[in-house]
Amino acid sequence: xxxxxxxxxxxxxxxxxxxxxxxxxxxxxxxxxxxxxxxxxxxxxxxxxxxxxxxxxxxxxxxxxxxxxxxxxxxx
Amino acid sequence: xxxxxxxxxxxxxxxxxxxxxxxxxxxxxxxxxxxxxxxxxxxxxxxxxxxxxxxxxxxxxxxxxxxxxxxxxxxxxxxxxxxxxxxxxxxxxxxxxxxxxxxxxxxxxxxxxxxxxxxxxxxxxxxxxxxxxxxxxxxxxxxxxxxxxxxxxxxxxxxxxxxxxxxxxxxxxxxxxxxxxxxxxxxxxxxxxxxxxxxxxxxxxxxxxxxxxxxxxxxxxxxxxxxxxxxxxxxxxxxxxxxxxxxxxxxxxxxxxxxxxxxxxxxxxxxxxxxxxxxxxxxxxxxxxxxxxxxxxxxxxxxxxxxxxxxxxxxxxxxxxxxxxxxxxxxxxxxxxxxxxxxxxxxxxxxxxx
Numbered sequence: 001x002x003x004x005x006x007x008x009x010x011x012x013x014x015x016x017x018x019x020x021x022x023x024x025x026x027x028x029x030x031x032x033x034x035x036x037x038x039x040x041x042x043x044x045x046x047x048x049x050x051x052x053x054x055x056x057x058x059x060x061x062x063x064x065x066x067x068x069x070x071x072x073x074x075x076x
Numbered sequence: 077x078x079x080x081x082x083x084x085x086x087x088x089x090x091x092x093x094x095x096x097x098x099x100x101x102x103x104x105x106x107x108x109x110x111x112x113x114x115x116x117x118x119x120x121x122x123x124x125x126x127x128x129x130x131x132x133x134x135x136x137x138x139x140x141x142x143x144x145x146x147x148x149x150x151x152x153x154x155x156x157x158x159x160x161x162x163x164x165x166x167x168x169x170x171x172x173x174x175x176x177x178x179x180x181x182x183x184x185x186x187x188x189x190x191x192x193x194x195x196x197x198x199x200x201x202x203x204x205x206x207x208x209x210x211x212x213x214x215x216x217x218x219x220x221x222x223x224x225x226x227x228x229x230x231x232x233x234x235x236x237x238x239x240x241x242x243x244x245x246x247x248x249x250x251x252x253x254x255x256x257x258x259x260x261x262x263x264x265x266x267x268x269x270x271x272x273x274x275x276x277x278x279x280x281x282x283x284x285x286x287x288x289x290x291x292x293x294x295x296x297x298x299x300x301x302x303x304x305x306x307x308x309x310x311x312x313x314x315x316x317x318x319x320x321x322x323x324x325x326x327x328x329x330x331x332x333x334x335x336x337x338x339x340x341x342x343x344x345x346x347x348x349x350x351x352x353x354x355x356x357x358x359x360x361x362x363x364x365x366x367x368x369x370x371x372x373x374x375x376x377x378x379x380x381x382x383x384x385x386x387x388x389x390x391x392x393x394x395x396x397x398x399x400x401x402x403x404x405x406x407x408x409x410x411x412x413x414x415x416x417x418x419x420x421x422x423x424x425x426x427x428x429x430x
Contacts, residue, residue: 010366012140014131022140026148030087034154037083051086059090060098066137067102 029062084154085217088145095141100411103134107355118354129358138359143366146197149214156217157199160209167209173280179294186271187297189322189371197368202271208250208278215252226399227256230315233397233417234344240264240310244336246298246329247317251279251291257313258287264310268293269301299328307338318347318418323374327383334387337422343389345418346397350376359411380418389420 013019036058040051110128111118118125129135150156160167186203195201198210230253241264245254248268258266268291270276276293283291299321312333318326333343350360364372384392397415398404 010143012136012143013133014136019140023144026091026144027152030084030148030152030154033087034080034083037080037086055086055090056093059087059094063091063094063099066134066141067099068106068133069102 033058081154081159084152085149088149089217091141092145095138095145096411097409099134099138099141101409103132103138104355104407106134107132122354125354126358129355139362139366142363143197146367149217150197150210151199156210156213160206160213164206167206171209171278171281173277174283174288175280177283177288177292178276178280179292180273180276181295184271184295184297187299187325189325190271193368193370195320195368202249202275205274207272208274208276211275212250212278224252224256227253227315228260229399230346230397230417231256231260233395234311234313234342234346234419235260238311238342240341242309243267243311243313244269244309246270246312246314246333247320248275248279248293248315250275251282251293253313253315254279254291254293255284255287257311258290261311265290265292269296269298271295271297298332299325301332306335307341309336310338310341312337312341312343314345314347316347318345319369319372319375321374322371323378326371326374326378330380330383331387334384334389334422339422339424341422343384343418343420343422347375347416347418348372348413349394349416349418351414353406353408356408356414360414363413384420388423390423391420393417393419395419 009019011019013022033055036054037051040054107129110132111125114124114128116124116128148155151158191201191203193201196214198207198214200207202208202211234257240261243257243261243264243266245257245266245268248254248270249272251268254266254268258264268276268279270279270293273295276295280293283293298317314329318329321329330343337343348360350357360376361373364370380394381392395417396404397417399412399415402409403412403415
C-alpha cells in the first residue's frame with residue numbers, strides 16, 4: 001500500500017522557498033523567546049523590565065523588518 | 077520551573093498583536109500609496125486593485141502570518157494539541173459532566189462537511205474526544221472570542237430588552253455563549269446545541285452552579301434535526317456558527333430556526349458578513365482560506381433576506397456589532413473580523429396570497 005502524499009501547504013510568496021524559510025525563522029524565534037523566558041527566571045537582573053513589555057519589544061524587533069519600511073528617523 | 081508552553085503562547089499572542097496592528101496598518105498605507113501612484117481607484121477598477129494587493133509583499137507577509145501563527149498555536153512544539161494530549165487523563169478525569177443537563181445522541185451522523193475540514197486549523201476539528209479542551213484553550217489564550225465580555229455584550233444586544241422564556245443557542249461549543257444568555261435572561265431556560273460531544277461534555281461540566289437549573293446541553297445537527305418541537309422557542313441565537321455552514325446547511329438552519337420559533341419569536345445570529353471596503357473585503361476572503369473556514373464565502377454570498385422570508389420571517393435586519401469601543405471606526409486601526417448581528421422576527425400571521 002502506498003503512503004498518501006501530504007496535502008501541500010498554502011503558498012504566499014512568489015518563491016515557495018520563502019514560505020518555508022519563514023517557517024524556520026518563526027520556529028527559531030519561538031525557541032529564542034522560550035529560552036529568554038528561562039533566562040529571565042534564572043537571572044532576572046540580566047533581562048530587566050516586566051515581561052509583557054519584553055515580549056512586545058522582542059516581537060517588534062523580530063517583525064518590524066517584515067514591513068519593508070525605513071524607520072522614520074532614516075528618511076531623507 | 078518555567079512553563080515553556082505559556083512562554084510560547086505569550087510569544088505567539090504578541091506576534092498576533094503585531095500582525096493585527098502594525099502590520100495591518102502598514103499594509104493599508106502601503107496599498108493606498110501604491111494605488112494612488114498607479115492611479116487605481118479601488119472602488120472602480122476592482123481587477124487592477126486585486127492584482128495590486130495580490131502581488132504586494134506586505135500582503136504576502138500578512139497572509140503568511142495569519143496562516144502560520146494559527147498553525148503554530150495548535151500544532152507547534154508547544155502547540156495546544158500536543159499540550160492537551162499530554163494532559164489527556166487528568167483533563168478527562170477532572171471534567172465529568174453533569175448528566176442531568178446533557179443529552180447526547182449516540183446515533184447522530186455528523187455531516188460530511190464538519191468532518192472534512194480541520195476548522196480553524198485545529199487538527200481533527202471538533203470531533204475528537206479532547207476537541208473541547210483544545211478549543212477552550214485556544215480561546216483562553218486571548219483574542220476577541222475568548223473574552224467572556226463578548227458573549228455578555230452579544231447576549232444583551234440580542235435580548236434588546238426582551239424577556240424570553242425559552243432560548244435555543246445553536247453551535248454553542250463549550251457553552252460560553254449559552255451561559256451568557258442564561259445570565260442575561262434570568263427568566264429563561266436555555267438549551268445549548270452543538271455537534272461536538274467533547275464541547276458539550278465540557279459545557280455540562282463547567283456550567284455555573286447558579287445557572288445550572290436553567291441550562292441544558294444537547295447534541296444535534298441543527299440543519300437536520302427533526303425532533304425539536306415546533307414553535308417552542310422565543311429566541312434562537314448563534315455565535316459564529318453560520319459562516320461554518322455550506323450553503324445548503326445554512327439555508328436548512330435558517331428554515332429550522334423558523335420552525336422552532338413561535339410566531340413573533342426572534343432569531344439573532346452573531347457572525348461575519350463581508351465589509352464594503354475593498355481591501356478589507358480581500359482580507360475577509362483571504363481569512364476564509366487561511367483559517368480553514370471555506371464556507372465563510374457561502375455566507376457572504378447568501379441572500380439572507382430571501383432565506384429568512386422563505387423560512388417564515390419578516391425579512392432580516394443586518395446590524396454591525398462593535399465588540400470593543402471604536403471597533404467600527406474607519407479607517408480601521410486593527411484588523412478585525414466584521415462582527416455583525418443578523419436579526420429576524422418570525423411572522424405572526426401567514427402572508428396573504430397574491
